[in-house]
Amino acid sequence: MSTIVRRGTRVQEGQIRFHYDGREYFGQPGDTAASALLAQGVRHFGRSVKYRRLRGVMAAGSEEPNALLTVGTRPAVIPNVPAPRLTLHEGLVLRSQNRWPTLSVDLASLLQIGGGFFGAGFYYKTFMWPNWRTYEPIIRRLAGLGEAPGACELPPVAVENCSCDVLVAGAGAAGLAAARAAARAGATVVLCEREPVCGGELEFEGGTIEGRESLNWVAATLTELAGLGARVLTDTDLVGGSDGQVVLHRQRGGIAGADTLYRVRPRSVVIATGAVERPIAFIDNDRPGVMLLGAAECYLARYGVRVGREAVLFANHDRVYAAAARLAAGGMQVRAIVDTRSASTGVGNSLRAELERTGTQCLSGHAVIAVEGGREVRAVRVAPLAGSGPERRIVCNVLLQSGGWSPNTQSGAQDGGAREYSPGLAAFVAAEQPLWRAFAGTANGRLELCDVLADGQIAGEHAARQAGCATGAGAGAVTAIDARGDGAPRLVAFWRSPSPPQLEKKQFIDLQNDVTVADLRTALAEGFSDIEHVKRYTTLGIGTEQGATSAVLGAAILAELKGVPPGAVGISRPRAPFAPVTMQSLAGLRVGSAFRISRRTPLHAWHAAHGGVLESSGLWLRPRYYLANGPDAFTAGIAEARRVRATGGIVDGSTLGKIEVAGPDAAVFLDSMYLSKASTIKAGRGKYMVNLREDGMVLDDGLVLRLAPDRFVATTSSGHADHMLSHFEHYRDTQWNGRAVTLTDVTEAWAVIAVAGPQSRATLQRVLGSAWHEILTRLEHMGFADGHFQGRDLRVLRASFSGELAFELHCRPGIAVTLWQTLNDAGLGPYGLEALDILRVEKGYLVSSELNGETTPHDLLMDGLVKLGNPCLGRELLDRPGLHKPARPRLVGVRARDGRSKFLAGAQLCTENERTHPVGYVTSAVFSPTLDQWIGLALLARRLGEDTQLLARDPLRGGDTPLRIVPAVHFDPTGERMKQ
Amino acid sequence: MSRLHCPFCGPRELREFRFHKTLPTEPGTAFAGIYERIDNPELSVEHWQHVEGCRGWLRVTRNPSSGAVLETRLLGGGVA
């Protein structure tokens, strides 16, 4: 337990208890997991993903490549949370990743000792015999970052949609100046900052702005912004943005209910996301204790944490001297500053003499070439870059490096925005941007404080003007901001230290994916030369940090290896998210039962109360069978189907789609949409109709009822009404434009109860009342009549989907339960989808298994409908010769040759002679209680004769079943039962 | 492209719309219209229905490379 109270801009006095890898630790309010653990001497935060090398913290922000922790306890875990981004709270449980069984002793890391390194393409090349699948399960266990959450209930993440005139991303110096300028011009402003507090580098850089100390300027600016109504979101990442929408993610890892996903619609955007400090590649530059210089400054200023006792600083610019002075003032011993620039460049820095006086060795024209120490830094080896000087060994326990800064331009480049290399910066900056988006400050390549502020202010003014707010008070009053900061860095590009070729495999570029200089060399040697190819072959920059620290370094070293100037190979296109986002946040509130809507029929409650076992059918919930009829679908389905054929039954058909088609041109409109004509239907009658897609394939089938000369109801398959309505509307508004037709989805206006079986008419005559008695006797097949039941609308249609005498009752939803209960009480028991399927397969009726979008009317034995010659939609392409070849399928019935064996839908059909080349497949198969055997429908190549001996091959489920071909209508082929 | 401007409903989220390719307009052009379409990466003419709004069918002209919507018109009245 820590006894010294640390002081910093972010930590307060107090104590927070948390657990890391099973041990108890303490932090102060405001600490992150990284700062609290570093303060207590923890150096190891995980192992690397490929080589399992021990890794520590390198950075102080979300660019952290290695210190990724798993938050929470199984199964409710959040993996890959960067330790520097994880604000502590009481009781937090954290685990390191990529190690087994413990961080200290990891078995997989022995691979590294035994077998050397896996270079780029190692997996592709090594695990090829006999095939990749042999090795995949083992490799998968060792591979990957972190652990996915198990099945558990995580609190849903709130999603907020909002809009504003100007969105400013990043609340450092530039972002604050931009937000202030935009707000002063009258714009509504949203300012987001990924850190818990605003200020960016002003937090530790010192300096003055507009006559105030910079931290006071930050506070004053925030106060002014609040007064102007600007909204400031801290802990909020810019996830990505394109086409006028920007996604922000507020995350406080591990605190339930604290996350929010914002979808912002700004009129214009200022991206002031700063820059990421870049590492330098040298031998063993991944050891715990090798950190970014700016990160060390952050930990000291924000949390009062000294990341090491004795530091060596390694950089290629002037800023290292100011940083060294601040670290020394904070109590760290700076043993040496290794400056890669030749002596003449760095001379003149007044800080240097002062540092040397207090014991810091300043080496110009030198580079750190290697780190000593396996579990943490013990010393560094330094050598002159030119000429032959002595190699030195400098003892230290932390190496702080800075190879320059890479502007965070990712969020502007995800939509294809170009970036160009800036030699003065040795990094890429955003090139030409759309008018609504501007980069500002360090993100725009500005490094000096007054430039950063001015750039932010100009960008803010511009954004407000773009948003149409230039008329507000203060518009146009761009005043120079007076500021004093660290001064020009005078950076000279330096990417990697010299190394013998055999040790380039220890010069790490991407620490998260273990990509080294040797990997880039391998990729080039093997012909991967484009940066995008190299990225995918080596995995450079693909992890949670999306190349934040590695993309520019990798591109520059690739250029060096190719012998071209840095920037000549370009930089890979970044992809959202810029910072890791949990899938839970993307799902938002659409989890669990809210994942998608489910539709319930008016009879839903009855089914549920009477043992109906419900099943999803599209969005609809429908009873598959009723428990009263059997313990499982198979048994109950057979019992229900048998009862329909013996006496009768009722089934809920409310899901049937119904589209009312009305208007003077209704008949002619339907004629053009269906294979047969609707205009020949008499009022009071219906007709089975089929419609086609543009390419001639069957789209849907259903009954079309003519209510009046200018009024029809077209029924569609369950769940198709929405699509069919769109389809009709599309054609009405384009092809058949000008036809006077209205289209209305009346699916939910009518509940449908289908009554089937020999006793259906008699039962209906008993329960519907005397007014219906005569009508029911008289009603012919496909005839319907409108009337009333208990004073409410009732339409009775004589139509059958079971092959039995049957009626469809279309009634208002409000009386559906009463009508259903009445029928049930009169002896017609309910049946479900399972029985429905048995009955329709027995009769060779079609459902989506046969109407599968790949079948023509000819395939489905509807030649008669085509011969009618109605020039409807899709008719033109039916004549394509390819649709009439002998290899085209045709609907047939199939049964087991032995009359007993089972076969299932999906089984491939082969002939006895050609057992490896399917000639068709089984589309539907049921056990028919009526025929006492398994029967099916199949699509089979036309060329095969009716006596072909078939084999249903189903190797994964049931092996082979010999089949014979029978007519598609298995039962009552002449339809006698329907005609009763 | 993440929003479309519906002539009736104004700018609305893309998820309220349903995409459809354009339809062949002249008799005898169905085959070409379905199977011989040549995509232009800079210019795409599409039909979108405001299915979760007014249900109007729109003719949208856009640049798939840049994501820019160039024109949105209501289908019907001779527009195809």
Ligand SMILES: [Zn+2]
């Ligand atoms: Zn609309």
